[in-house]
Amino acid sequence: MIISVASGKGGTGKTTVATNMASALGEGVRLLDCDVEAPNAHLFLNPEIGQVEKVTTFIPEIDDDLCTACKKCAEICRFRALAVVGGKVLVFPELCHSCGGCVEVCEEGAIKDGKRELGTVESGTAGDILFSHGRLRVGEAMSPPLIKKVRSINGNNSITIIDAPPGTSCPVIAAIKGADFVLMVTEPTPFGLHDLKLGIEAVKTLGIPCGLVINRSDIGDNGVKEYAAKEDIPVLLEIPFDRNIAEAYSVGKLIIEVQPEWADKFRDLYNRIEILARC
Amino acid sequence: MRELVIISGKGGTGKTCLTAAFASLAENSVLCDADVDAANLHLLMNPKIKKRTDFMGGSIAKIRTADCTECGRCLELCKFEAISEQFVVDAISCEGCGVCVDLCPEQAIDFPVQKCGEWFISDTRYGAMVHARLGIAEENSGKLVSLVRQQAKILAEEKGNELILTDGPPGIGCPVIASIGGATALLIVVEPTVSGIHDMLRVADLAAHFKIPGLICVNKYDLNTDMTSKIEAVAEKRNIKVVGRVPFDSLFTKAMVEGKNILEYRQDSEVAATVRKVWDEILQSPSMNLMGLKDFSAVIK
The missing domain is CATH 3.40.50.300 (P-loop containing nucleotide triphosphate hydrolases)
Known part of the structure; x- marks a missing residue:
């Protein structure tokens, strides 16, 4: 069972939802923090990191001795990562999407495997929870390949919980594609509702069942609930605003640490997801 | 300014x-x-x-079924797993690199610009x-x-x-x-x-x-x-x-x-x-x- 929290x-x-649900369930859970631009789950789970892997992507490296400056590589590159200037091929590593087109068209075999660092994937354990997250290198623009790398981590765990990045574009898609269920977390405000609608549309394009957690459920207005009712999206959990919870969050504490009665609610949330994902 | x-x-x-x-x-x-x-x-x-x-925004590959001989070259070339065994391009996975478009032996792949x-x-x-x-x-x-x-x-x-x-x-x-x-x-x-x-x-x-x-x-x-x-x-x-x-x-x-x-x-x-x-x-x-x-x-x- 793979649940993406988006x-x-x-x-x-x-x-908050991903880490509390993971902790409440405990053994057999793997948490993958795929918000590689701003990964935060580790701040609440405090995992012992045992493995750090540098993740790189292909970029062309030109062998000037073999290169005839025929321009074929620059012509096929849609991302303008290659240019021929003064009989020499220039590579702009940060523009490269690693499509490998240049390698295919180079008749001289002058393009070698270069590397650009995307970031790191760190893995370890937090109590019974198997933990991994990606950390995008500062200055790197492309997060989806690193997210896919984090997603590729699996094993014989029964439940995988993915902490997804915000937004609705390619990084989010990389974090929710192939999940069995998408749990959308929103707040009942005009901003929350506006972006929830976009998020739900993204989930719909992938055809994944989804449900809703309304956080700080007693602030704002009724728009989110009305929308959920109209669109038939089940509201699976409501977490009211509580200054104690907010203060606990500020120092990296889980809700279930400061208010243990929430552990049952998060387990119940999982049970409801399991039922919905199977129908 | x-x-x-x-x-x-x-x-x-x-x-x-x-x-x-x-x-x-x-x-x-x-x-x-x-x-x-x-x-x-x-x-x-x-x-x-x-x-x-x-x-x-960018373009996305689109295979013309009528001209496709299912030779598999595009599948081989695509680094983004965007082409299915049935030779259909998944628009969400397609990166828009156009490599399959340029190198399809039958020239059977279109590359329409997308409104993004x-x-x-x-x-x-x-x-x-x-x-x-x-x-x-x-x-x-x-x-x-x-x-x-x-x-x-x-x-x-x-x-x-x-x-x-x-x-x-x-x-x-x-x-x-x-x-x-x-x-x-x-x-x-x-x-x-x-x-x-x-x-x-x-x-x-x-x-x-x-x-x-x-x-x-x-x-x-x-x-x-x-x-x-x-x-x-x-x-x-x-x-x-x-x-x-x-x-x-x-x-x-x-x-x-x-x-x-x-x-x-x-x-x-x-x-x-x-x-x-x-x-x-x-x-x-x-x-x-x-x-x-x-x-x-x-x-x-």
């Missing part, structure tokens, strides 16, 4:  | 609410929403759209605004961000505006990089939590990487004053000016529900006074005034 709008409580 | 870009690393720290409030204070400015992925600024601005333009979203030039009660909407599940968000910023710049030049106020996206990846290049200064809005400070440091590293001066505003500072002090200490160590602390106040949410910024909603409130003070600090900061203007705020107001 949101559209940032700061609605994705990490 | 200067551009202040409001970013945060972590989402939901209050970028848009503060941007909208600043917009009401900076009259001689153009507004720009660079969070094209999940744009929210328009919800507080009620923009009247004057011009609507399609955003043509729309961008708008609008009027608001605080002046012109450039904003956009990226299509769902689309790529090229960086390209669209660059486009709206460029349009905001053209507009500001035409109208003789001295400032562009840009509401940025969360994170540190592609759209953020596109949002900050060439900006005068960045306002990093941070909340006093472990995740807020963690993500602020990443965004501060990014600012340093691109050599853009940063300013810091601690929002909801009273949720954890120890953490606020820690943030301010880190900021000082990194030579990032702290322009103020804004308290946690439910007035922000109430104002948002009415589609207003905090200054319109309760202009006499304490929090409104704080926001005005933060804005003055921003205008007086050395990073906004490096170009030699003695009183930049006088030009904006």
Whole structure:
């Protein structure tokens, strides 16, 4: 069972829901923090990191001795990562999408495997939870390949919980594609509702069943609930605003640490997801 | 002309609410929403759209079944697993590299340009605004961000505006990089939590990487004053000016529900006074005034 926790709008409580649900369930859970631009789950789970892997992607490296400056590589590159200037091929590593087109068209075999660092994947354990996250290198623009790398980590665990990045574009798609269920976390405000609608549309294009957690459920207005009812999206959990919870969050504490009665609610949330994902 | 870009690393720290409030204070400015992925600024601005333009992003491969001999060359070439065994391209996975298009032995693959979203030039009660909407599940968000910023710049030049106020996206990846290049200064809005400070440091590293001066505003500072002090200490160590602390106040949410910024909603409130003070600090900061203007705020107001 793979559950992606997503949101559209940032700061609605994705990490809170993902980490609390993972901790409440405990053994057999793997948590993958795929918000590689701003990974935060580790701050709440405090995993012992045992493995650090540098993740790279292909970029062309030109062998000037073999290169005849025929321009074929620059012509096939749609991303303008290659240019021929003064009889020499210039590579702009940060523009390269690693499609390998240049390697295919080079008749001289002058393009060698170069590397650009995307970031790191760190793995370890937090109590009974298997933990991994990606950390995008500062200055690197492309997060989806690193997200896919984090997603590729699996084993014989029964439940995988993915903490997804905010938004609705390619990084989010990389974090929710292939999941059995998408849990959308929102807040009942005009911003929350607006971005929830976009998020739900993204989930729909992938045809994945989804449900809703409303965080800080007693602020704002009724728009989110009305929308959920109209669209037939089940509201699986409501977490009211509580200054104690907010203060605990600020120092890296889980809700279930400061208010243990929430552990049952998060287990129940999982049980409801399991039923919905199977129908 | 200067551009202040409001970013945060972590989402939901209050970028848009503060941007909208600043917009009401900076009259001689153009507004720009660079969070094209999940744009929210328009919800507080009620923009009247004057011009609507399609955003043509990248192309996507499309196999013409009639001409396809199922030789499998495209499958072999595609690094993005976007082509199925049945020779159908998955538009979401297709990166738009065109390698299959160019190298298909039968020339059986088309490469139509895709409409990836729309961008708008609008009027608001605080002046012109450039904003956009990226299509769902689309790529090229960086390209669209660059486009709206460029349009905001053209507009500001035409109208003789001295400032562009840009509401940025969360994170540190592609759209953020596109949002900050060439900006005068960045306002990093941070909340006093472990995740807020963690993500602020990443965004501060990014600012340093691109050599853009940063300013810091601690929002909801009273949720954890120890953490606020820690943030301010880190900021000082990194030579990032702290322009103020804004308290946690439910007035922000109430104002948002009415589609207003905090200054319109309760202009006499304490929090409104704080926001005005933060804005003055921003205008007086050395990073906004490096170009030699003695009183930049006088030009904006």
